Amino acid sequence: MSPNTATVSNAGDINAANDSASDLTVVSCNYAIAPNGQTFTATGGTASVSVMAASGCQWIATSNAGFITITSGSGGTGDGAVNYAVAPNSGSDRNDTITIAGQTFTVTQTFIEAQNPNVALASNGATAVASSVYNAGYPATAVIDGDHKGLNATQGGVWADGTPGVFPDWVEVDFSGSKFISEIDVYTIQDNYKQSGGADFYDNIQSIRNYGV
Ligand SMILES: [Ca+2]
Numbered sequence: 748m749s750p751n752t753a754t755v756s757n758a759g760d761i762n763a764a765n766d767s768a769s770d771l772t773v774v775s776c777n778y779a780i781a782p783n784g785q786t787f788t789a790t791g792g793t794a795s796v797s798v799m800a801a802s803g804c805q806w807i808a809t810s811n812a813g814f815i816t817i818t819s820g821s822g823g824t825g826d827g828a829v830n831y832a833v834a835p836n837s838g839s840d841r842n843d844t845i846t847i848a849g850q851t852f853t854v855t856q857t858f859i860e861a862q863n864p865n866v867a868l869a870s871n872g873a874t875a876v877a878s879s880v881y882n883a884g885y886p887a888t889a890v891i892d893g894d895h896k897g898l899n900a901t902q903g904g905v906w907a908d909g910t911p912g913v914f915p916d917w918v919e920v921d922f923s924g925s926k927f928i929s930e931i932d933v934y935t936i937q938d939n940y941k942q943s944g945g946a947d948f949y950d951n952i953q954s955i956r957n958y959g960v
């Protein structure tokens with residue numbers, strides 16, 4: 748039978764004149780799903796979609812992406828549910844679909860880096876400049892080397908300004924593009940660093956007092 752045609756007949760009736768039909772009802776299957784989409788974090792997870800259909804109306808569900816797996820309910824008749832799983836996302840933000848009973852269900856998944864990177868590291872693309880430097884042993888780049896266990900830069904230590912007693916001084920770190928910042932840690936001279944044969948350094952008087960983003 749053509750999808751566009753409904754035919755009723757009585758092939759066993761030798762008297763065609765007796766065939767009759769007072770009325771004819773043809774049920775068309777309409778489908779709906781709820782919700783129409785869902786967002787997942789980078790860790791992924793599982794969820795369910797409800798399918799609403801009249802009794803006797805068949806439907807199927809097909810994932811259109813490798814990271815979306817239908818775990819149960821890949822097809823049914825009448826009302827039903829599709830359960831699916833979304834894999835962890837270690838790449839970039841992504842979205843794709845499941846086709847359910849001819850409807851489009853959209854899965855959106857964000858990407859969050861597995862670790863919280865220190866975006867103020869030269870190795871992560873940061874750069875640093877300062878208002879002045881004490882000498883080449885205390886460059887601005889000392890604050891983006893990831894090491895705060897010493898005094899001068901060769902020890903992993905500090906930036907120091909070149910204008911003693913004159914304020915303000917500043918050091919600026921620029922990240923490699925826009926970043927979401929959740930935490931800022933400022934390290935000063937290693938706690939009460941004692942210079943061999945020289946002056947002691949106390950971080951309560953030699954430290955950055957203010958910072959901002
Ligand atoms: Ca350092």
Ligand SMILES: [Ca+2]
Nearest residue numbers: 908910913916
């Ligand atoms: Ca100064």
